[in-house]
Amino acid sequence: MIRSGVLLLLSLLLVLYLFGVQACAADLLANKQQEGRVQLVGSIVDTGCAMRMGNEGQTVTFQPASLDGLVRGEASFQRPLNIYLSDCGITYTGSNALSSRALKLTFEGEVDGNNFSLQGAVKGIALRIKDARGKLIAPGMLLDDSSGVADTMVLNYVLELVGTGSALQAGNYHATIKLSIQHF
Template sequence: MFRSARYVSVFPLVSLLVGAEAFAQDVGRVDMRGSIIETACAIDMSSRDQAIEMATMPVSQIIRDGYGVDRSFTVRLVNCVLPRLGSGLAAQRQFQTTFDGRADGSFFGVDGNARGVALMIADSRGNVAAPGAPLPLEELVSGDKVLNYSMRLMGNKQVLRSGDYYSTIRFKMEYY
């Protein structure tokens, strides 16, 4: 008797589930992606993808000075949290920034019609970034931190030719 009562109580549940699916009309899907990483800071969304407009300059200025006008840009780190000692997490107290892109000697190469120029990136302490090589370690602090950089067009000792140019340079932060 106990066994038959058990079968009877399950049947309405099964029929209810089958019946509900028969009335469904629109079916959709939500795809989500994400990651959880051990990092001390987040990069502010406005710093992730930046477009830096370089000044228009005459070829004669590159010939005379060897470089163009500086253009400043920043990377803003937000919500930096230093792990408490003894928390079992790695004590991330320093970080390094690495810029990467097509190399042109020790500078970043450009594409387009212009020739004889490359891009140089330097941090606020005067350290020049080489493609794929990390800048010196910096101290990490709790809260937010603004990293200041400058970019300038440099002569690369090739024959100069006027024209438009562009480049894509990526950056990454590593915590230690």
């Protein structure tokens, strides 16, 4: 009789313990849900493209020219800007076909209307960027190239010095333009 009483008591304690743990766990879960935490897990599945320009310093140099030439629109105030992208990490789908890729580009810098402003002693001159088709690229403009990305590409642009409409003053100048590329 003592043995069955002890077994009954142990069984009762075990049942109470299990229900108590579940109740505590439910309270803890309820409290956790009220905290508003979100956990995200992900991974990088591809590498970005390697980028280079025509020279190691990633600079474009304009030759000295006269202000009269600028007014006449001489070609000496234009320079090509070729951006080489390689190792873009082409991926293949299950059927061994290339997956479609896209690029989004943005040129950013100090603004002078639809052009990029120049710093230095020069006055009345700005820098204009055009794509290979001659389309003007304004600072901050999002360029979407969803035609597909090859493993190696060349993006061709033209840099051009243009008058701003202000009085022209000769002098040295420079500009820094940031290129952002999103590859996906």
